[in-house]
Amino acid sequence: MADTVLYEVSDGLATVTINRPDAMNAMNIEAKVALRDALWAAGADSAVRAVLLTATGRAFCVGQDLKEHVQSLTGDDAMRTVREHYNPIVRAITGMAKPVVAGVNGVAAGAGFGFALAADYRVVADTASFNTAFAGVALTADSGMSWTLPRLIGPSRAADLLLFPRSLSAREAYDLGLVNKLVPAAELAAEATAVARTLAAGPTVAYAALKESMAYGAGHTLADALEKEDELQSRAGASEDHRIAVEAFLAKEKPRYVGR
Secondary structure (H helix, E strand, O other): OOOOOOOEEEEEEEEEEEEOOOHHHOOOHHHHHHHHHHHHHHOOOOOOOOEEEEOOOOOOEOOOOHHHHHHHHHOOOHHHHHHHHHHHHHHHHOHHHHHEEEEEEEEEOOOHHHEEEEEEEEEEEOEEEEEHHHHHHHHOOOOOOOHHHHHHHHHHHHHHHHOOOOOEHHHHHHOOOOOOOOHHHHHHHHHHHHHHHHHHHHOHHHHHHHHHHHHOOOOOOHHHHHHHHHHHHHHHHHOOOHHHHHHHHHHOOOOOOOOO
């Protein structure tokens, strides 16, 4: 992986770290390609059972690197980066069959906000902030935010934040339901890692089914969702982890999952 994104796997946890602190982790082409490829690698690696997405410095990610972006505005397809980079990144986060935790250490704006919302669980430093940013540079939402934000806080509040971009404190974001766990900034790295490691040691097949069922249910009827639950429960029920869990329960022991 490029130095703009660090990638490490340890005990079933892949840690993906955006690493352009001097640019507040703005996404230039090198960083976008590296982030996309790191997430693809984590999703494809059977040894990885959870992913922690975080960043170095005082920002999580402020979105597009506008200094680089301005050079492309004279081209015929100035926004092809959405198709080539941002969409694959969000699909990698939401589509991988394992949980993704976002450890939001600082400012998350534009695409950075979108990446955080795409994750399954958000641990956020109390000094962090969020900003949709797009309308402020005459753009529409990307990185999945047109889908994730209304579903998390409702269409009215989402429209307010998208039409009138402004800095949203970590506390405000928590109160709106955008944050799962709010922690002191000094504890962010340890807490986010602890959450991700807990998931990495959990029933991976069941987590994958939960991700799939929630995504499916967001766009289907109750009847269809019930059919999907039946399908996915059959898959989870046939897993080795389910057998381990039942046997541990009967023996009054803590289950030791294997991720299968």
